[in-house]
Amino acid sequence: MPDTDNARAAPGHTRDLQRNVWKFYLLKCAWGVRWGTLLPIFAIYFIDRGISLTGFMFLMATLNLSSIAAELPTGLFADRFSRKWSIFVGALIGCAGVLTLIFAGHYVVFMLGFIIVGVGAAFASGADMALFYDSIIGAGMEEKAQSLLGRSLAIENISMVGGTLITGVIASQTGLTGPFWASAASLLSAAGIALLFVEPTAARAAPATGATRTFRVKTREYFVHLRATVQTITRNPELVALVVVYVVMMRAYFLTERPFGGPYLASLGYSPAQLGFQYAMFYGVMSLFMLGSTRIRALLWGSERAAILTLGIVGMAALVVMVNAPLAPLVIVGMLGIYVMIGLLHPLLQESLNRRLFSAQRASCLSLVQASNYTLGLFVGPALGAVADNYGLLTGLRVFQWTFVPAILVVALVAWRILAPTPRPREAPSTAGDG
DSSP states (O other), X not given: OOOTGGGOOOHXXXXXXXXXXXXXXXXXXXXXXXXXXXXXXXXXXXXXXXXXXXXXXXXXXXXXXXXXXXXXXXXXXXXXXXXXXXXXXXHHHHHHHHHHHHHOOSHHHHXXXXXXXHHXXXXXXXXXXXXXXXXXXXTTOXXXXXXXXXXXXXXXXXXXXXHHHHHHHHHHHHOTTHHHHHHHHHHHHHHHHHTTOOOOXXXXXXXXXXXXXXXXXXXXXXXXXXXXXXXXXXXXXXXHHHHHHHHHHHHHHHHIIIIIXXXXXXXXXXXXXHHHHHHHHHHHHHHXXXXXXHHXXXXXXXXXXXXXXXHHHHHHHXXXXXXXXXXXXXXXXXXXXXXXXXXXXXXXXXXXXXXXXXXXXXXXXXXXXXXXXXXXXXXXXXXHHHHHHHHOHHHHHHXXXXXXXXXXXXXXXXXXXXXXXXXXXXXXXXXXXOO
């Protein structure tokens, strides 16, 4: 079991770690506005700049590839040096990437912008959740971990709602570049918020001596840490199952949301302003389910594996409805089902993964999970974009559907088989006689 007791902060440090909770909520507000202002018009922006859907998918693949390359080194940076400064650097690099996309006039420059955004995302991903979870443990609030994680994710999505609501207004006044400027401003705010954090240092891995280490020693330490991180996951079947579930089901959500969602709804006749309101509804519903994820899980399922299997069925049904519905309102209902699935699943998986990880490897392991997610996107995204460009958007959606419906079913069944069932409380033996 992970050494959560070792991560407990000294008494004088506990209050600072408790304050990290509301600071993290502020950070999630900034993250939410960053994405909320972009998502309704993200794919449309690049299509408007003369890039095909296949070209857009290759840009997304570039983003995924740069994130894959950067995830593990940045996770090591967060674990060995500072999670606070990793978030700060990631926010600034992400802002630089968004500004590059605003001024880009050539496909190569767009690609460079996506690379910069990917590196920035890698610095922040893993480090933020690791800092938050270690703050929860250090402050002695581990029994509230899933509830607090769900609240933070809900706050991020509520902020996305605000971002999506103003996207249509901004775009109508400034054009499609306006939301990108709003996103860059929110990333600058995130960098400022990151400076307010107090680093949870109790469980941080540190060299045994203060002597100066050579580059060779530092390189060796990196690969030792990397090997230990990989072994932490691969030697634990439950962690492997959770990672596979996370990668497949989150990738289904990302593909629904970014490359296909906006163009598909636009093809049904919805304007950018209407898309903003629709995405606000999606994120609002997802936020409500994130806030109630702990109670809903306790009420309906209790065990991790029962929740994952049920939510997998919900995701499969929603994907089928979204792609095959004959009426536009039913398409929206299908998409809404995907957001309901993620609203309940994401806090569950974050708590389940963090609970099984050691503090000293937490950011690196979470970065490895994200790298796996990006790797799947790297292989699947461009192929689906090419199908949509050559055979039509609806055909691309159908291929997407029949790729991920079986995949979701398989990973949900694997999780059911591997994850341990929640033990039922034993009934007290009866003291009554035989009568």
